[in-house]
Amino acid sequence: KNQVEQSPQSLIILEGKNCTLQCNYTVSPFSNLRWYKQDTGRGPVSLTIMTFSENTKSNGRYTATLDADTKQSSLHITASQLSDSASYICVVRSNSGYSTLTFGKGTMLLVSP
Amino acid sequence: GAVVSQHPSWVICKSGTSVKIECRSLDFQATTMFWYRQFPKQSLMLMATSNEGSKATYEQGVEKDKFLINHASLTLSTLTVTSAHPEDSSFYICSARGGLADTQYFGPGTRLTVL
Numbered sequence: 001k002n003q004v005e006q007s008p009q010s011l012i013i014l015e016g017k018n019c020t021l022q023c024n025y026t027v028s029p030f031s032n033l034r035w036y037k038q039d040t041g042r043g044p045v046s047l048t049i050m051t052f053s054e055n056t057k058s059n060g061r062y063t064a065t066l067d068a069d070t071k072q073s074s075l076h077i078t079a080s081q082l083s084d085s086a087s088y089i090c091v092v093r094s095n096s097g098y099s100t101l102t103f104g105k106g107t108m109l110l111v112s113p
Numbered sequence: 114g115a116v117v118s119q120h121p122s123w124v125i126c127k128s129g130t131s132v133k134i135e136c137r138s139l140d141f142q143a144t145t146m147f148w149y150r151q152f153p154k155q156s157l158m159l160m161a162t163s164n165e166g167s168k169a170t171y172e173q174g175v176e177k178d179k180f181l182i183n184h185a186s187l188t189l190s191t192l193t194v195t196s197a198h199p200e201d202s203s204f205y206i207c208s209a210r211g212g213l214a215d216t217q218y219f220g221p222g223t224r225l226t227v228l
Contacts, residue, residue: 036219043119043206043219044157089156093217101217105156 002027004092004104012110017080021107023073023090031095035064035075038087038106047075047088080111116140117209119220126197127228134192134223136207142187143209147217148180151204163190187211197227 004025013019025033032051036044048057048064050073056065061084063076077084090104116139126132136146145164149157161177163169163184171177181193190209194201204224210217 041204041222041224043117043221045219049216101159103156108154 002094002102004090004102006090006104006107008107010108012112013080015080015082015111015113018078019080021075021088023104025071025092027092027094027102029095031093033066033073034091036089036091038089044089082111082113085109085111117218117220119207119223121223122221123224125226125228128198129196131193131195132197132225134205136190136220138188138209138211141212143211145210146184146190147208148182148192149206151206157206199227201225202227
């Protein structure tokens with residue numbers, strides 16, 4: 001069964017600090033992995049997309065890593081801002097005959113002033 | 114980037130009434146549209162998948178007669194919650210797949226509250 005596990009479940013950090021969110025998956029066959037940011041009451045917005053051959057990708061203060069061998073990904077946020085407070089969701093796409101998405105439950109990040 | 118819109122963004126209705134939610138892909142043709150439901154502090158749960166011009170495929174446990182999906186064109190899909198009850202109150206998010214990279218884009222969501 002395809003699964004995506006995220007940790008921690010929730011996280012509180014001070015403004016300006018860095019943090020790293022983790023994502024472990026057992027989706028097979030693997031197509032790509034995306035990190036989404038979802039503000040409360042809004043739809044998810046894509047931050048990064050990682051394919052099998054990519055190890056790291058940055059989007060501003062967001063840096064995602066992927067280890068396809070261990071099936072782990074991380075999202076690193078540097079110099080956090082209050083607006084980073086949101087749920088961060090790891091979504092893995094399988095490359096089966098009919099592509100499907102498997103969602104993690106998300107990490108709720110709160111950046112405190 | 115590609116944009117997916119939903120209308121309305123929020124709706125409050127009385128128990129027993131039906132509510133229609135629209136999902137539009139604004140600048141690309143969506144071969145497939147997805148409907149998700151999200152309860153507070155939970156992840157998105159796929160309800161159904163629809164391809165333009167064909168019947169939707171519902172996930173296990175989702176009542177197709179209660180959640181009517183119509184995908185009449187490559188840019189529009191509608192979800193109708195029939196005879197809504199308070200337990201149907203949730204955040205409904207649509208997603209559309211298409212474009213050059215065949216990427217899946219999410220709409221902003223619709224908050225449904227059934228009194």
